[in-house]
Amino acid sequence: MKESLIDHISVFVFDLFKEKLSTNYLYHNYIHTQQTVEAAEKIAKGYDINSTEKEDLLIAAWMHDTGYTKGYKNHEEESVKIAEGFLGKDFPKARLELIKALILSTKVDEKHANILEEILHDADYINIGKSNFFERAELLRFEWELVYEKTYTDLEWAQVQLDFIISKNFKTTYAQAKYGDKREKNIQQQKEVVEKLKSDQFKLQTKEDSTKLKANKEGRGIETLYRSVYDNHMNLSALADNKANIMISVNTIIISLVITLFGSSYTFTGEGITHVRFVFPMLFLVISSLVAVVFAILSARPNITSKEKYELSNKTSSALFFGNFAQLSLNEFVSHVKGLKDEKESLYSSMSTDIYHLGVVLVKKYKLLTWSYNIFMTGLILCGVSFLVIVIFSS
Structure with a gap:
């Protein structure tokens, strides 16, 4: 479209x-x-x-x-x-x-x-x-x-x-x-x-x-700053997911069309696949689309688990992240949040940690998306160039 x-x-x-x-x-x-x-x-x-x-x-x-x-x-x-x-x-x-x-x-x-x-x-x-x-x-x-x-x-x-x-x-x-x-x-x-x-x-x-x-x-200014940064992270994450959805949709359609064409013995020159040389451009396109869609799926795939068990004493992780507080009992979580509310520095530290990990996730998403778009672009170029070469030398 x-x-x-x-x-x-x-x-x-x-x-x-x-x-x-x-x-x-x-x-x-x-x-x-x-x-x-x-x-x-x-x-x-x-x-x-x-x-x-x-x-x-x-x-x-x-x-x-x-x-x-x-x-x-x-x-x-x-x-x-x-x-x-x-x-x-x-x-x-x-x-x-x-x-x-x-x-x-x-x-x-x-x-x-x-x-x-x-x-x-x-x-x-x-x-x-x-x-x-x-x-x-x-x-x-x-x-x-x-x-x-x-x-x-x-x-x-x-x-x-x-x-x-x-x-x-x-x-x-x-x-x-x-x-x-x-x-x-x-x-x-x-x-x-x-x-x-x-x-x-x-x-x-x-x-x-x-x-x-x-x-x-x-304090109010700092809280406003944190709120603004959180909003920006959420908007960037939503944009990355939208870009991943575009790549998934486009490449799955391409793969489906190519498989359908070859499955029905479609050829550019007559009945049956009589000219094998046309297989190579389509093969470039299918492989690049398949790899690109894999990277796009990896970018959009949710990750809700923490790599290590969360501990209240661990300053490098935040209980505000749902993958962490899901490991805690209700009483432990309520107690920890109450402690954050009473200690402003601990609260800001926890929020900063949470923002950092959100940023790490965003970097990973955009790296995977970059690979997906680059691979897709390379596949299109190889497909187009190979078609031109075949047509030129076949004439």
Whole structure:
């Protein structure tokens, strides 16, 4: 099945962010872009938009934050350059200009000229009308602290977010009807947070209280970082499994077709296999497909067991991994988790260990996938070249 332009762009954006986006971008990353695309597609269903306009909208949604790979400054203009380079000179000029305008319309306080720009605006800020607004805001806070090297007190950041959500409203009637009520509730909840923090700040005057606030702030940032890393690992693992499924499907179809052709005594020149020389190209293809599908299956095959018996005293393994805690009794597991909750350093150590092992699994998956794709590509080349050689020397 032919890959659509949108699917091709989604893979391009994922690879671009994986290779060139700084790890400091905890908010403006592939996850945010994917959520924006999904929201744009959902909102667009409520309007009379033709298929070409919808495709241009989704292209702009995928591309609108790619400029962050160059930095925060003028990232919209950089996104336009990346979009132009990817789409190429053969892409229709009128559509390209529309996509560029859509990307530039995502600038803060930019006026919107048409329904497509309004849809993209609402999709980009969809979190203000969702329950995960506060969680996403914390990721943005940590990103700004890393990128701008500027720290915010809880009150400062709460006020920034309150001002932001008040200043931003949905442009489309669909988003207003769907997410407007939740936005208003988020405003009220954020206002209560600001008022509470102002009250707490008035009460907390001692040095000890200030130190405690700073420790809580750092802990929250670390927890957000761990959560973001876990999400990235899960997304990479899902992508690897999808790539493995593609290889398994394609190669099993090729193997089945070749076996069927030879099993029915099919030949390129008449009844029966009268020209043995045509067997060799097909043999190259079958062998390469078989080996490639084996590597793909090894990549996708689940491994739920630990190589060694888990012990609570072992600092190189984590009880958070289900292959380990399955070896423990219920009481042992509950006791260990309680100990992690009481000892923050042990908890972070266990989470770091778990992330490390997830990374090891990812490296293994992608190595096997690399072998699978390389073998498949080599088999195709050998098959094609051998067919050409046979045809040339047979003529």
